[in-house]
Amino acid sequence: MIFRAVHAVLKRISSFAPILTARAEYWNAFERKIKKLEEDRILIEEQIASAGKPKHTFEESLELAMNF
Secondary structure (H helix, E strand, C coil): CCHHHHHHHHHHHHHHHHHHHHHHHHHHHHHHHHHHHHHHHHHHHHHHHHHCCCCCHHHHHHHHHHHH
């Protein structure tokens, strides 16, 4: 009787394996997507920080023009 009960419990547990595997794959994909979005956010923040700033200072530009 105990053997049957243990067997029934093990059978029920094993029936959850495909569900748990599918959920793990789902969460892994979800985590990859979040990581990609975080990388995109950092890239955009860097672009915003550098936007509007000249590549060279006024002095560097003037020096180049004067040497030309």
